Amino acid sequence: MRKSHISTLAISMTAAAALLVAGSALAAGKQDHHHGHGGAADIGKAGKASAATRTVTITMHDNYYEPKGMTFKEGETVRFVIHNKGEFVHEFTIATAEMHKSHAPAMQMMVEHGVLEPDRINWEAAKQMQAKMGHGMHDEPNSALLEPGKSAEIVWTFPKHAALEFACNVPGHYESGMVGKIKLSH
């Protein structure tokens, strides 16, 4: 499996924070960060591939995932292999519902600046947005933004307790059902 560096992208938390969002959207793996909505949510952290107990294949379609939901053991480290088999750009992000919601305006901003086109990421527009707004695109360990046909890997260590969802925050996709629950069993 080829790890695609250019496609494992998410918008930086500074970008999200700048947009009327009380807390950062994607502070994943940075457990020292304080969240705005009622305290820190422990969503887990980036894991080591060698510690992964299993590999789960995630297929992105327009606009839904296979599988539709997942169950892991608390504290488990999982390797996700993500393929975008749709015709549109999609995201796979592990976070709480609240965090997904606060991430939405940043994604909307990317659409409005022409960075996020329906079926591609416009890197030229991304550079311009970076220059103009000071917001760019950064790797986040809990998230992958994939153009059609692209693949990526995420290794994630889940916490003991958390109400987590995997979701696509491309505008309108979450609302149309591109979201699933992650249950953590004892």
Add this chain to the structure above:
Amino acid sequence: MRIVSQTARALALGLTAAACLAGAVSAGEYHLTVDKITIDTGEFTRSGVGFNGTSPGPELRFQEGEDVVIHVTNNLSETTSIHWHGLILPYQQDGVPGITYDGIAPGETFTYRFPIKQSGTYWYHSHSDFQEPDGAYGALILEPKAPKPYSYDREYVVQLADAHPHHGSRIMRNLKMMPDYYNRKQRTLMDFFSDAKDKGLGAAWSDRKDWGEMRMMPTDIEDLQGFTPVINGKGPAQNWTGLFKPGERVRLRFINSSAMTYFDVRIPGLQMTVVQADGNNVQPVVVDEFRIAVAETYDVIVQPQEDKAYTVFAESMGRTAYASGTLAPRDGMVGAIPDMRTAPLLTMADMGGAHGGHGGMDHSQHGAMTESKSVEMDHSKMDHAQHGAMADAKPAEMDHSKMGHSQHQAEAPPNPYYADGSGLSPTAANGGKFLHYGDLKAQKPLYPVRAPTREIEMRLTGNMERYMWSINGIKYADADPIRLTYGERVRFKFVNETMMTHPMHLHGMWSILDTGQGQWNPIKHVVSVSPGTTIYMETEVDAPGKWAFHCHLSYHADSGMFRKVIVEGGPSDKQAAIPTTATGG
């Protein structure tokens, strides 16, 4: 409060043979009757026309890939017809008397046979006389073969209409006799004094004179008023209700089956994700409110989280009436009903091409008239003394604190699908996102992008004084058909020279609205053209035969804003008719 369950509606369907669900080729056989019925909106009762004894008629559900056989029996004492609005089918099955067939005579049964080659939310209605305004309409749902690009836990049809206490033929007579017969919002002498105070006597007088020469008034937004908006046949007092469990995603299939009325639709407390327009999936777009033109459809997904009633609220564009229904976790619940916003006034911008010599028109009037609109503010509680002061109010007085993350969208440039300074350009009641055509992007383009082979200009024209509506100044009765050649890609240029908004509907072929988005341009069957604007749509001419092309406002279509389109050439197998039968008795 009377609530008819979906089950009861489904049972009303005259279904004699179910489609073979497992088979590769399935064929469903359906029976419809066209009947004289009683319309009861909760505000009035009258006689009308329905299907299988009801208005709206039964919700028809077909499967993409199914070959349908639909027997339609006319129980009326006049000719009838059924047109399958938005469907791609052989022209002989399109159901337009005088163009595709002779219609269905009293006592006769006509059998439609056609393959279902598409999916989405559509509707069906009579294309004869004024039977559709009189109640002859219903919802038509085509289930897709492929997985949907969205998911939901339950769904409802929300079919809007403008039920009127007068029969359509009487309305047409009255409009011909006196075009402002149904305009209850005529400006009064007191309004003139108020205008004079706001703008100065000279400007107010010049304004009046311009409108007078136009034979129109700033309130000419709805030339038919006095109707009761209904949802699935139910007036506001009858409160159509759709049930949900908190947290579920609910798909609402909005269909505007009105004769004349555009609606601005919102569900206070819920954002709506638009996933389909005119039966074709669009890339999902989250909005707070949308305007639905006559004959359009929009499918939205909502996710009510709270255990409470939410009001589905649809104000008419001219703010003369509203439809309301309820989404609720249990039967019998009612949500808060918002006040209607202040009626918009047409502006000189809406006069656009309609008024050649503006003469002494002062451009500063644009501003004044636009600002007096400010539909986001709650004018409903204002008395008239305050009106003058409010006329200068800038949007800055609005409460932005409630606008949340969509604030930046409220500052977006004006809606390009209205004339600059138009009184009709809509804004969301909560200051949030109001859908416009530029937001619609095709989910799956049906045709490759290519240059059009030619352009055809269609000036939308009219003489309000005589209630005559036409295209390029010629009414249907006097016009030659538009001749197209199979294989062309025709670019239609709509130039609205009137002060009314016209929902233009081409039968049989798709209307690809040019929003400047190339392959993502939305694929529609109705294109609404605002006053004083020019917009373009392109059509791949891929359906031989004879088709109707008209304004979908019933009384505009009937008075002449209508054309016959003939598509010549094409493969012989496509030209060949699927056999149809008309049997007596």
